[in-house]
Amino acid sequence: MALSSLLSKFNEPETLKMAKLGRELRASGIDVTDLSLGEPDFDTPDHIKNAAKKAIDDNFSHYTPVAGYADLRRAVCTKLKRDNNLDYGPENILVSTGAKQSIANAVLAIADAGDEVIIPTPFWVTYSEIVKLAGGKVVLVKSTVKNNFKITAQQLEAAITAKTKLFMFSSPCNPSGAVYSKEELNGLAEVFKQHPAIYILSDEIYEHINYIGKHESIAQFDFLKERVILINGLSKAFAMTGWRLGYFAANTEIVKACDKIQGQFTSAACSITQRAAIEALTGNLQPTQLMIEEFRKRRARVMELVKDIPGFICNEPPGAFYIFPDVSYYFGKKTSKGETIA
Template sequence: MNLSQKIKTITPSYTIGISTKVKALKSEGKSIIDLSIGEPDFFTPEKAKLEGIDAIARNESKYDMVPGLMALRKAIVQKLKTENNVSYDVADIVVSSGAKHAITNTLLATLDPGDEVIVPKPYWTSYPEMIKLCGGVPVLVDTQIENQFKLTIDELKSAITPKTKMLLINNPSNPTGAVYTMAELEPLVNLCIEKELFILADEIYERICYTDTFTSIPTLSPEAKAITILVNGLSKSVAMTGWRIGYTASSPEIAKAISTIQGHLVSHPSIVSQWAGAVALTDCLDDMSAMVSEYKLRRDLLVERLQKIKNVTFIQPDGAFYLFIDLSYFKDKFEAERSVSLKIGDDLLLQYNLAVVPGIAFGNDHCIRLSYATELSLVQEGLNRIETYLNQL
């Protein structure tokens, strides 16, 4: 019995592979500092948890509308208007089972077999595989560290072909933490408008932003809003990863298509999670701000520490909670290796009990990614171990 040809094109998850190794080492009694996981080390705010409990007590356990609870969609509309200065109707919002699901719905709704999706490198590890699973062709575009790994207009122009259907932008970026400014976004968006391309704007980290302003792509112009499918969710901003609440905001036509797809595949996310999510958006702003303040404090201290490590390059992350460290200086030490970043990752794990994500998972084999969504002292010790390892090279 043969599996589908589609599954044969999919690359296994590097992060799951790392997690498996970490669990195996821990089962042997080893103490591992795990900086590979992109998950907030905070707990869901109390008010959101209590609303979830109350929803269970109220017997909120029946089917509801496919695009999401009215209370939650109204809260999302208000959030987008208040925080991001962009107006949507409730009918433009579709609530899904996490941002991953929202992205998959979007790709299913917009791609025909063979359509190309431009994805700047480095990228979040699942983007290419999601595109392939939905029948599209990922076009992976190199970006430069001197531009903070942000896509430029010339790089975008060179990647567009007659088969291009969409540009996917993750802002703030996982893995780099880079944040696009309005001036950087405008030419990219205007070219997409000119070429009649969709923009999938994954802004799941938009609230974890350390700059004075954040530019959400749909705010740039009515034309930009018309071609953009905005993806966001509650996993990162409110530490609700396991509750699985993401959403899209888009034109009525696209929202209807996404809702139709979701209705056949999963109906809707957990009703209890949706009630908790509505309260998270309306009553937990102080909790979110406290989380961001802590992330920024960690970022500042860790950047100061990184600057003292010789022969490493990095960009200062302006958002999210990752450090993306370029180790190109040491690449000649690993000429015989199939993958530089995999070798470095294995060495750090097996010799120094430190788990990081190899850059090859993000399309850049000379880097490694560390998450600082964990106790500051552990990340600082992780950097100490990286410095020790590099010095012995």
């Protein structure tokens, strides 16, 4: 029997395919190193786990508002003011089952069939596929290792057309680790000032994993803030990938639209995770800081290991926990099995 034609319009996440293959190989007794999923190999801090245990004992086991508990949304606002000097109210916050759902909600709420969505390369593989699910057209703007995998205001301007509806990017970036400075973000913001019909989705899930200084958000520019959908969550900074909680901050029109969408898909995020999230967002950040220092040491070690690989061009990533080498040297060459590297 035939299945929906929708399935042919987007791809399975490559990272999840790799992770599945890794699990299958390990199950068959093969020792493999799995570099597929973007997941901290640390345990969730004890104070967060204890908050979840207390929530279970306190019987937080019922449906919550689709947008999340009011006190959690207030905690998100407190975090955004403390860490980013951004003023939002609880009515500007929507909590979801992971940042991926927050992104999907926003894209589905904004992009119509045929609308163009600009995405700088390289990017998280899910971005383009969510745009395709919404019926939008992906417009890629290329960055290179020479410009530290960041696009310029001139490149952005050149990519914009009358059909452009949304711009999606992450800083720190998955997978390059690129971090945009305030000056660079201001350059992009000045372009958007000239194009008032374009929304900006800013994925800031890696904000704490920043090795070069203060995290900068494009939402800091007052003239642009109403058009920014600021994505964040718990997975990376608090080692809570399996807990599945993300959130975004946006204008109330976007929040209401996404509340409507989410209400028909998953309703609210897990009630126990929401209670733990309050502790994560307002509690002790020392475990996060210790994790980041360990990532910093690993970054130095990995850069030392790869620097002598022939053909590798690799900048030291200023953020996140990946390296993204330029391996174009190998394109067109043959593998040991005689296969051509594309």
